[in-house]
Amino acid sequence: MRLLKKSLKARMTAYFLLVSIPVVLALAAVSYLLATVTLQQMAIARFEVIADHKELQIDRFIADQAAVVEKIAGLDPLRQAVTGLLVQQRGTPEYQAAYLGLADQLFRSTFLDYGTAAASDLTELQLLSHVGGQVLLSTDPEHERAYRLSDNFFTRGRLATYVQPVYPEDDTGAPTLTVATPLTSSAGTPLAVLAAKIRLPVLVEIVGRRTGLGQSGESFLVDAHYRFLSPERFGLAAYPRGAHSQGIDAAIDGNTGAGLYSNHDQVAVIGSYRWLPELGLALLTEIRVSEALAPATRLGWMLVGIGLLAVAVLAVGIYLIARQITRPIRAVTETTHKIAAGDLDHRAPVLTEDETGILAENFNHMLDRLKETLEALTAEQEKSEQLLLNILPAPIAQRLKMGEDSIADSFAEVTILFADIVNFTPLSANLPPAELVSMLNEIFSEFDQLSEQLGLEKIKTIGDAYMVAAGLPQVRDDHAQRVAEMALSILAAIAEFNRRHQADLSIRIGINSGSVVAGVIGTKKFIYDVWGDAVNTAARMESQGLDGHIQVTEASYAYLKDGYEFGDRGMIEVKGKGQMHTYILMGRKPSVED
């Protein structure tokens, strides 16, 4: 199932099988049914012919036997012998003599005059009295002296030759076929009835001849009471209530027909059945369905086999075709995998010119556009990154990008510098603003450069003031030294500026060291700023400093006193702080090594 879900090839093959296997099976089933019907019709047609033939043979046989009996009855010596017997009183010696004479005559009539061969199918001959139907003489002496006056063969045979349909003999119940004919004197006076029982196995034999019936086919006779006529099957314990099947029951009901049904042994057969009213027998011809329909079964299975083989071959073909069709798609898929892994330079191969080819081309186009866009995006991103870095220190920018929305870090030791151009305000009154800004830009750009060279963090400019710090956001031990260097460099830069522009600018610088909090607050136009008392003190050092000098607090002095020359300014009143001891940074001490 997973394979079906994952593989287009497998699914296409499966769909094909789903459609084609039922078609093959349906085809086989229909062929089987059609063949079945045809074979059934053929079998039935054949059975009809066989049954017709057998019926004809039976009729001829019965007619022959009836003719034999009639002929015997018509023999004059027999007639005379019967006449001789009838005039005698039973029990007298004369009767006995006449009886023996008649028996002798009957024997002659049957076997000598008429011929053994033709008469041998008569099993018993009886002479019955014309009135009362008493058996005067029988080839089976057991039956003599019985009265048959209610038997059909007697009542009908008294009038004309009569073949009584097979009936159960009243003593044994065995099926019996009797032909009877009136025996008259030469003058035509009725004397007796000559009755003959016909050997039934002859009928069984006629019917049992297996011509054109195949292996399991058989013809058989059943009497009106659902009993097989054949001696080997008659009265079998297997059929305590007679042999029944659709064919047997229908035939005994007087119907003629054919069909597919279960026979008396519950075996499915194709059978033809008919009722022979003159004989009171059902003639059935049956063949096992398994045999009769074997060709249809073979055909059906053959079709299933061939069909499935064809389906299998086609399935392989379908699989290969599906693979051919899905190859470009798979190529595109592989490309997407590589691109997903980051390789934007990869392109799908265009293998065909059909829809999948167009798909690959479009895909490649899309990739091109995507790559351009991504590159443009990267450039833009770098630019904005740069801009951001101009405003914020790199680590802070990084943290903001990572998602921090406000940053406030404490720094125990930093040094802050404020520088203010002293006589800038009167200057600004005389200069056009553009020139003024240009000038300020030149100066502060110089400062920015210095700040960058010294690894300081420029905080901001406020009008003509410039604020820079060291020791943040990266903690460093020489923060005071670096700021001192910055202050000295600013003084030098201003001097250089004055010289270059014949200007008379002066600058006041204040420095303080201490702990601060640095960070970014707010969401718009934010900057990296510092807060704390140390910052205010630094600003006070500048505002209450001396023009052209660098005033430092005692804290900064403590850091710098070893490396720099200071002038002691002594205690000054600082606004908001009270008395503070400040120093003026003069310059570097001459190096020991120097």
Place this chain on the structure above:
Amino acid sequence: MARPMLMVLVLFALIGCSDPATEQQVIRIGLIAPLSGQIPEVGKSSMEAAQLAVDEINARGGLSLDGGRFRLELQIEDGEDRAEASVSAALRLINRDRVSAIIGPQASRNAIAAAKVAERAQVPLISPWSTHPDTTRGKQWVFRVAFIDSFQGQVMARFVRHSMAVAKVAVLFDIASEYNRGLAEEFRSRFEALGGKIVAFESYTRDAPDVSAQLSRIADSAAEALFLPNYHNEVPDQVRQARALGIQALLIGSDTWGQIPEVHRRTIEGAFFVTHYAADIADDRAQQFISRYRQAFGRAPDDVAALTYDAFGLLAQATQQQGRGDARSIRDGLAAIDVYQGVTGKIAYGDTGDPVKSAVIMEVRDGRFRFHARADP
């Protein structure tokens, strides 16, 4: 997996539901009666009594057996009063209709042959009316409701010899019919054993109804009584022929005479005959049967009707006792019955299918049958 199981369950449920819901189960009983042929009145009475018995049993809700309640279904076949046709009828009932039991045939000449078929097929057969010993002789599956001819011959011989003090009797009988011949011979030996004399023992066959030649010889025999153990369809004519020949002997008849229709009874005025039961002395049970029968069919039941009705009663009791309605159970039930109180009296069975029961001797007076005496075995 679950669906097929469910379907099977539903199927079982349906079968289970349909079982009590459907019509009651059925036990098929065959009746072989001479509806055509020479004694159709016997056929008619058989059919009517059978119908009445079956209707009554079914109206009570059928038989309550092991598998629930069973209705009786009657399957009637015409025996045509011919042995051959009766055999065919028995085979049809057994093999085609698959009956559990057969009632009939009535006349011995048909019953003897049909009984052989039932015995061979192992289907119980009860002949209500047959009195010839051969019907049941040596058979395990055949029963009867009537007394047998050895008893009847004895009763008649005693009555004629002792009660009527007759010494010379002539007999005319159908030699081609087992009952007639058997009873004639039985009577002869019994009567002669009692010191009587059979002065004429004449036979005929029923396809030659003119018996004047035999009667002439009887007329010459100086017989005091004429015994006619023949069927009711022949007796009145034989009596007329005898009277025409001047025979004024006492007429003696057998149980078949009970069937002689009223129109012919004056013909046999003064005769005595043995039969199975007499309406005059019927007990309550019999009286009720008579009135129900009369209500249903507008006439009094004859012997055949009463015996047939009892045959169904026996059958029902045997089946009920066994709790099963198959052929073997019914036979075993019949064999197990010792005494059955029927409308024809108390019917006791020994080890055979022949009951031991009383006979009655009837007198024909004023064109009517009147109870004369009872003869107990």
